[in-house]
Amino acid sequence: MKRKGLYFLIALALGGVGAVHAQDTTAAPADAATTDMATSTYDGRWYIAPTVGGYYNDTDRNTNSRQIYYGLGVGRFISPNASIDLFVDRTKRKVDNSVVNGGSGHSHNAWSNNSVGAAVRFYAGDWNAWRPYLLAGVMGSHHQSSGDSGWSPAAELGGGVSKTVTDSSDIRIEGGYRYDWDNKTQPAQDGYGDWFLGFSIVSRFGAPAAAAAPVAATPPPADCSTKDSDGDSVNDCDDKCPGTASGTIVGPDGCPQKVVIDLRGVNFKFDRPKKGETDISKSLAEPSADSIAVLNQAVDTLQRYPQVHVTVAGYTDSKGTDEYNQSLSERRASIVYNYLTGHGIDASRLEGPIGHGETNPIGDNATDSGRAQNRRTELQVQQ
Secondary structure (H helix, E strand, O other): OOHHHHHHHHHHHHHHHHHHHHHHOOOOOHHHHHOOOOOOOOOOOOEEEEEEEEEEOOHHHOEOOEEEEEEEEEEEEEEOOEEEEEEEEEEEEEEEHHHHOOOOOEEEEEEEEEEEEEEEEEEOOOOOOOEEEEEEEEEEEEEEOOOOEEEEEEEEEEEEEEEEEEOOEEEEEEEEEEEEOOOOOOOOOOOEEEEEEEEEEEEEOOOOOOOOOOOOOOOOOOOHHHOOOOOOOOOOOOOOOOOOOOOOOEOOOOOEOOOOOOOOOOEEOOOOOOOOOOOHHHHEOOOHHHHHHHHHHHHHHHHHOOOOOEEEEEOOOOOOOHHHHHHHHHHHHHHHHHHHHHOOOOHHHEEEEEEOOOOOOOOOOOOHHHHHHHOEEEEEEOO
C-alpha cells in the first residue's frame, strides 16, 4: 500500500508521459483543421479550479478510512497538451479509539492534513473531446493531530479526464495516489499512502483570445507576358528596364543598347563597281566571300533590331578626281543598299544611299593597304 504502490505509479506515469509527449509532437491529422480548437492551439488564460472529492486513507493511519477532501487550484495551460496548477487542499479524519484509549470505533481526536503544492497534467486528444491525462505533483503537507503538528514532504501521481464545456470552463474528474512522508505523528510509521478521487470545475479568467483574421486570398498576378507597357517590343515579364523612352533602341532585356553595325572587311576593288554593275560580289576585294559574310551579319543584326534605322554611305580612296570619286562612292553605297533590301531589309529603315567621295579616310592614302581600307561602305546607325 505504501512504497511499492508509489514506485509502481511512478513507473506508470513516466511511461504515460512519454506517450503523451510523442502524441504532442506528431503531426495533426488532415481533418484536425475542421475542429473549433485543435490540439495545435490552446487557451493560455489563467484559471481557478475548486475541487471536492473523497479520500481513502492508508490503514496504517489508524483512522476512519474514508472522508471528504476539498481544495482550490490556480493554473494555466503552458502548451496544447500540458497545464500546471498551484493548489491547496485539506482533509480531516477521526483517530481510532483503539489507539487513543483501547476502545472500539472512532475517538473525538482529529488528524488533519493541509497540503500546498504544484501539479502538472499531461493531456492527450483533441481539445474539444474528452481528454485523458496523467497527473504528477509535489507538495508540503502540514499534519496536525494530538501526536504532532508539523510539515512533511508529499507527492502524488494519478490520472483523469477533462472536457471543455464552454469557451471559459472545463470539468475534470481525476483519481490517484498520494504519499506523505510524515514520520512524526506515529513514531512507528515513516509515511502513509492514500488514494483520492476528485471533481473540479475549471474557470478561466478574462475574455477568450480573438480568432485570427482569415488571410485574404492573394489575387493571381497579371499575365505580364502579354503586356508591353513602354512599347519597346519587350514584354513586361522580360523587361528589366521598364519605362524606357519611346524610340529607344533596347536589347532583349528591354534595356537601352547601342547598336553598332560594322562593315569593316567589306572592301571594294579599285574603280568598282562600274556604272550599271549590280552583282556586288564582282566588285568586292578578294576573297569576296569574306565580305559577303560580313554583309550577311549586318542583315542579321538589322533583322534582330527592327527599330534600328541606318544610313548607307559610300567612300573611295584618293585616286582620281573629286567628281569621279563622288560618283564612285555613290555607286558603292547604292550596291550595298540594294543588297540589304534584296535580303529582306525594308527600304524605310535605310537612309541614302549617300556618297562621300574620298572624304573621311580611315586608312593612309599613301599606301596600298590604306587605300584599300578607304574603298568602303558604312552603315551608320541613327541612335
